Amino acid sequence: MKPFANLHCRISTASLTLLRCRKVASLKGARGVLVALSAAGLLSPGALAHSWYPHRCCNDMDCFPAESTHRDGHGNLVLSRGRIVVRIPRSFPIEASPDGKVHFCVWDSGWGYEARCVFLPADS
Numbered sequence: 001m002k003p004f005a006n007l008h009c010r011i012s013t014a015s016l017t018l019l020r021c022r023k024v025a026s027l028k029g030a031r032g033v034l035v036a037l038s039a040a041g042l043l044s045p046g047a048l049a050h051s052w053y054p055h056r057c058c059n060d061m062d063c064f065p066a067e068s069t070h071r072d073g074h075g076n077l078v079l080s081r082g083r084i085v086v087r088i089p090r091s092f093p094i095e096a097s098p099d100g101k102v103h104f105c106v107w108d109s110g111w112g113y114e115a116r117c118v119f120l121p122a123d124s
Contacts, residue, residue: 052098053105057117063105079104079118086115095119 053063066079077088079102086106088094097103097119105117 053103054117057105062107063103063117066102066104069102077118079115084113086113088115088118092118096122 057063064081066081068078068080070078072078072087075090077090077092079086079088081104084106086104088104092115095117100121102121103119104115106113107116108114
């Protein structure tokens with residue numbers, strides 16, 4: 001029997017941070033696939049970052065590093081990644097980023113994306 005015969009994985013091209021595997025034959029096999037994809041450069045650092053996002057913030061697909069960060073005219077922090085843009089008011093609880101980069105987690109409220117968690121470098 002082939003070790004990965006029952007393993008089907010997909011990387012989301014929208015965020016480049018999602019690896020989904022279903023019907024994994026064994027945990028050891030799944031780790032092997034992650035190592036192989038990482039070594040081949042097919043996994044972005046954001047995909048591996050999901051290991052540290054708190055479960056209350058992330059459902060393994062809605063947290064990622066920000067591509068752009070700036071303040072708007074009202075002092076809100078504006079974070080974006082691709083077509084996802086969120087405005088973070090000054091009163092929003094900010095958490096420390098373990099890798100020193102800006103990350104955010106979102107949920108779709110029906111009116112657009114809303115921030116669930118924001119991680120900034122400690123010196124921000």
